[in-house]
Amino acid sequence: MPELVFFSGTMDCGKSTLALQIEHNRSARGLVGMIFTRNDRAGAGKLSSRLGLVTDAVEVTDGMDLYAHLVDHLSQGGRADYVIADEAQFLAPEQIDQLARVVDDLELDVYAFGITTDFRTKLFPGSQRLVELADRVEVLQVEALCWCGARATHNARTVGGVMVVEGAQVVVGDVTDSAEEIGYEVLCRRHHRRRMTAATARAAALAPDVLPVPRS
Numbered sequence: 333m334p335e336l337v338f339f340s341g342t343m344d345c346g347k348s349t350l351a352l353q354i355e356h357n358r359s360a361r362g363l364v365g366m367i368f369t370r371n372d373r374a375g376a377g378k379l380s381s382r383l384g385l386v387t388d389a390v391e392v393t394d395g396m397d398l399y400a401h402l403v404d405h406l407s408q409g410g411r412a413d414y415v416i417a418d419e420a421q422f423l424a425p426e427q428i429d430q431l432a433r434v435v436d437d438l439e440l441d442v443y444a445f446g447i448t449t450d451f452r453t454k455l456f457p458g459s460q461r462l463v464e465l466a467d468r469v470e471v472l473q474v475e476a477l478c479w480c481g482a483r484a485t486h487n488a489r490t491v492g493g494v495m496v497v498e499g500a501q502v503v504v505g506d507v508t509d510s511a512e513e514i515g516y517e518v519l520c521r522r523h524h525r526r527r528m529t530a531a532t533a534r535a536a537a538l539a540p541d542v543l544p545v546p547r548s
């Protein structure tokens with residue numbers, strides 16, 4: 333039975349690497365995938381991993397019908413044996429419904445990869461819809477670690493080096509002013525709640541008024 337599988341996790345948990353691995357394994361067996369992505373770090377129409385691997389993909393745009401795209405592709409003699417949707421947190425909920433229809437009506441496996449929650453710890457709408465519709469949710473446990481060494485389960489956003497918990501869910505475009513520069517860091521829940529990034533933890537450890545606490 334074809335399935336809609338949601339591979340979810342934090343940033344840096346190896347989602348895109350696994351997406352590329354699935355693509356590689358299937359193409360080695362002669363299968364052809366339709367690969368969708370959105371806002372990949374390597375640019376439009378690319379699926380890339382932090383390890384440096386990259387492949388071509390179809391860039392999803394606002395209002396694009398993913399089911400219709402596949403039907404058009406197949407009716408024009410194109411081939412698709414399975415579907416990968418990377419950066420699925422950026423897809424609209426209705427586009428996730430279209431992917432479910434691809435599974436049910438075209439009988440193709442769909443592997444969706446996405447970040448579950450944003451820097452405010454709120455679900456991305458695309459990820460929420462995947463949790464609602466997927467046949468299976470796989471939480472990726474590739475060890476993304478907080479600076480304290482605990483498993484990183486939450487995404488933090490920094491603006492000019494300071495952790496923030498308010499702002500737009502998705503920020504598009506580069507900011508050149510370093511005081512406004514947006515960064516991301518994965519943290520354990522404890523340090524996300526305390527707003528403690530690696531930099532603030534380091535600063536606290538170096539502060540002269542903080543005396544080391546003797547261990548008893």
Ligand SMILES: [Zn+2]
Nearest residue numbers: 478480520523
């Ligand atoms: Zn931590």
